[in-house]
Amino acid sequence: MPQMFCNAAEGRTAPSMAWLIKFAERVPAGYTAGDIVSNIIVPETRQHGCRYIDTVPVNQCGKPNFFISHRWGSPFSHLLTALKKDIGDKAGQMMTLAGNYQEAEPLMRETLELASEAMGSRSGAAASCVNNLAEVLRHLGKFAEAEPLQRQAVELSEELMGKNHPNTATYLGNLAQLEMALGKPAAAEPLLRRALDISIKSNGAEATDTAVLLNSLASLLLDLGRCVEMMRRALQSRMKILGEEHSDTVVSLNNLASLLFQQGKTAEAVPLYKQ
Numbered sequence: 001m002p003q004m005f006c007n008a009a010e011g012r013t014a015p016s017m018a019w020l021i022k023f024a025e026r027v028p029a030g031y032t033a034g035d036i037v038s039n040i041i042v043p044e045t046r047q048h049g050c051r052y053i054d055t056v057p058v059n060q061c062g063k064p065n066f067f068i069s070h071r072w073g074s075p076f077s078h079l080l081t082a083l084k085k086d087i088g089d090k091a092g093q094m095m096t097l098a099g100n101y102q103e104a105e106p107l108m109r110e111t112l113e114l115a116s117e118a119m120g121s122r123s124g125a126a127a128s129c130v131n132n133l134a135e136v137l138r139h140l141g142k143f144a145e146a147e148p149l150q151r152q153a154v155e156l157s158e159e160l161m162g163k164n165h166p167n168t169a170t171y172l173g174n175l176a177q178l179e180m181a182l183g184k185p186a187a188a189e190p191l192l193r194r195a196l197d198i199s200i201k202s203n204g205a206e207a208t209d210t211a212v213l214l215n216s217l218a219s220l221l222l223d224l225g226r227c228v229e230m231m232r233r234a235l236q237s238r239m240k241i242l243g244e245e246h247s248d249t250v251v252s253l254n255n256l257a258s259l260l261f262q263q264g265k266t267a268e269a270v271p272l273y274k275q
Contacts, residue, residue: 003055003057004048004050004054004055005054005055005056005057005058006054007051007053007054007056007058007061008050008051008053008054011063012053012056012058012061012062012063013051013053013061013063013064014053014061014062014063014064014065015053015056015060015061016060016061016062017083018060019056019057019060019061020080020083021080024076024077024080026040027040027076027077029077030075030077031075031076032072032073032074032075032076033070033071033072033073033074033076033079034072034073035076036076068083081114081117093132096108096132096135096136096139101136101139101140102140104136105133105136105137105140108129108132108133108136109133111129111132112126112129112130112132112133115128115129116129122156122159122160123156123160124156124157124160124161124167126156127152127153127156127157127160127161127167127171128153128167130149130150130152130153130156131149131150131153131170131171131174133149134146134147134149134150134153134174134178135150135174137149138150138174138177138178138181143178143181143182146178147175147178147179147182150171150174150175150178151175153171153174153175154168154171154172154175157171163198164198164201164202165198165202166198166199166202166203166209168195168198169194169195169196169198169199169202169203169209169213170195170209172191172192172194172195172198173191173192173195173212173213173216175191176188176189176191176192176195176216176220177216179191180220180223185220185223188220189217189220189221192213192216192217192220193217195213196210196213196214196217199213205237206237206240206241207241208241208242210237211234211237211238211241211242211248212248214233214234214237215234215238215248215251215252215255217234218231218233218234218252218255219255231252231255231256232256234252234255234256235249235252235253235256238252
């Protein structure tokens with residue numbers, strides 16, 4: 001007979017992921033949610049008439065962070081796989097945002113495997129995971145490994161969401177960044193121009209994603225020795241969306257000033273530097 005706790009009465013109504021994984025070890029293969037209720041939950045709570053959460057140790061449960069709806073007749077293993085994928089994806093993205101790419105890489109790889117298993121290797125979830133892994137590998141300098149993955153993300157997005165979908169624009173922009181890292185600016189330019197065109201049509205000319213792509217294209221053209229007008233557009237867009245004091249706006253301002261100075265247009269460059 002399992003030990004009883006007062007979890008439900010004290011607001012601890014959700015088990016931890018660690019407990020759920022451990023619980024899954026004793027669930028027979030192929031068991032549905034209905035099978036678990038009939039063959040595990042009901043027998044173990046019948047005598048005390050309690051909720052099953054009251055059988056979970058206090059240190060393995062707490063207040064819920066999110067609610068999960070699972071079909072009664074679906075295999076329990078599908079639920080667990082989806083949860084692992086979601087949690088792993090969020091953890092990997094948090095580490096990526098924090099710059100912990102070494103730690104993010106194995107999480108991204110596991111998340112991709114889980115997404116492919118749960119939703120299929122040619123699904124929107126898999127495309128997102130492939131893109132995230134490619135981005136991590138790019139930041140780690142593993143360009144040769146990242147390039148085919150990033151191309152795969154673009155291909156999947158075009159196939160599943162459409163050639164003019166915002167996600168397609170994002171993945172194209174990431175592929176362009178990778179091409180630049182590989183020293184292939186000529187290959188990056190058409191990718192950025194296409195991504196920018198999609199973003200303007202789907203997100204709007206003044207959207208943040210559009211501004212990011214504008215600045216990327218302007219920076220690329222700067223490297224190629226052309227681009228004052230593009231730099232001006234990127235700066236205007238960022239000033240309007242982010243404000244004059246935002247760090248990204250300052251970067252665009254400095255880029256334009258530097259270009260004008262290099263072209264000998266000191267009278268135009270100096271006020272921008274002061275600004």
